[in-house]
Amino acid sequence: MNRLALALSLILPVTASAQTYPDATAIVSVGGPVTETVFALGQGDRVVARDTTSTYPDAALSLPDVGYMRRLSAEGVLSVSPDLILTRGTAGPPEAMDQLRAASIPIVEVTDDFTPQGVIATVRQIGAALGVPERAETLADDLTAAFDTLPQAPEHPARVLFVLSNQAGRLNVAGAGTGADGIITLAGAQNVMASEFSGYRILNDEALIAAAPDVVLMMTGQEDHEARAEEIFALPAMSQTPAAQNGAFVTIDGAALGFGPRTAAFAQELADAIANVTPHGH
Secondary structure: OOHHHHHHHHOOOOOOOOOOOOOOOOEEEEOHHHHHHHHHOOOHHHEEEEOOOOOOOHHHHOOOEOOOHHHOOHHHHHOOOOOEEEEEOOOOOHHHHHHHHHOOOOEEEEOOOOOHHHHHHHHHHHHHHHOOHHHHHHHHHHHHHHHHOOOOOOOOOOEEEEEEEEEOOEEEEEOEOOHHHHHHHHOOOEEOOOOOOEOEEEEOHHHHHHHOOOEEEEEOOOOOHHHHHHHHHOOOOHHHOHHHHHOOEEEEOHHHHOOOOOHHHHHHHHHHHHHHHOHHHO
8 A cells, every 4th residue: 555645644634624513412324434433433422323334333233223325215314313414425315315405414425435545534524523633633543553554465466356246147346446446455465357447347257267366255244155155166257267276265344345444454354364365375
C-alpha cells in the first residue's frame, strides 16, 4: 500500500464544513462498516436501529433491524424516530432516501472507498458527525498503525479470483473498484480480473482459463467448505487453472469487503490464508 498517501491523508484536518450532530441520541446506522465505526468510537449507545448488514459488534444485533441496506423502507426507518441517519452512500432505493431527506432528518452519507485512506476518512467523517473528533483521531492513529504492519506485496504476488457466486456453473466474479479487489490488494495479492473490468461480472470460460488464478476466494458461508471448493474446481474451465490443480481455495468473512475498522486484521488473515495454499510461498 502507499504509505506516503496514507500519511498525507492523516495530516489533512476535518473540514470546517463537516456535518456535526453532537446532540443526536437516536441514530439509525445503515451499513456494516458505518455501524462498526460508530461502536469503535464508543458511541454505540446512541444507536437506536441498524440495517441487516450491520452484524458486528454483537451489541448491534440486539437493536431493531430496519431492513437490507439497498432495500430500505422510509416508513421503517422513520418508525424508530431517528434524529440522525448515518449511512453508506450506496443505500437505497433512491425513492426511500428521497423520502427520508424530505422528512428533514439529518443524513450523513459515507462514500465507499476500498482503501486504507478510505477507512481513515470514514472514521473522521463519522467522528465529526457524532461530535467526537478527538476519539476519531485516536482511532485513526490506531488503524494507521495496523495498516502499516501489513506485509508489502511480493515481486510475484498470488493471482486471486474472487467468486461472489456460482450460478449453475456461471461464476460472478470481482473486478476493479470492489471491496474484494481492495482486500485482495491489501493482502499483498493480485485480483486477476482488476485489469479487465470494474464491479462484478459473469465470467466466460475463455476469460477464466486466460486469467489462470492461483487461488479462488469466496465469502464465508453456511455451505461446507470442502464441498463448495470441489464444486467450483469441478467446472471444466476452472479445472484447467493453477488454483484447481493445487486445490487453492480460501474464504473470508463478508465484512472484509466493507472496509471498516477491522480491515487490516482481515487483510492479514487473508494474506496468511493465501500463503498457506499457494506453492513456493507466492
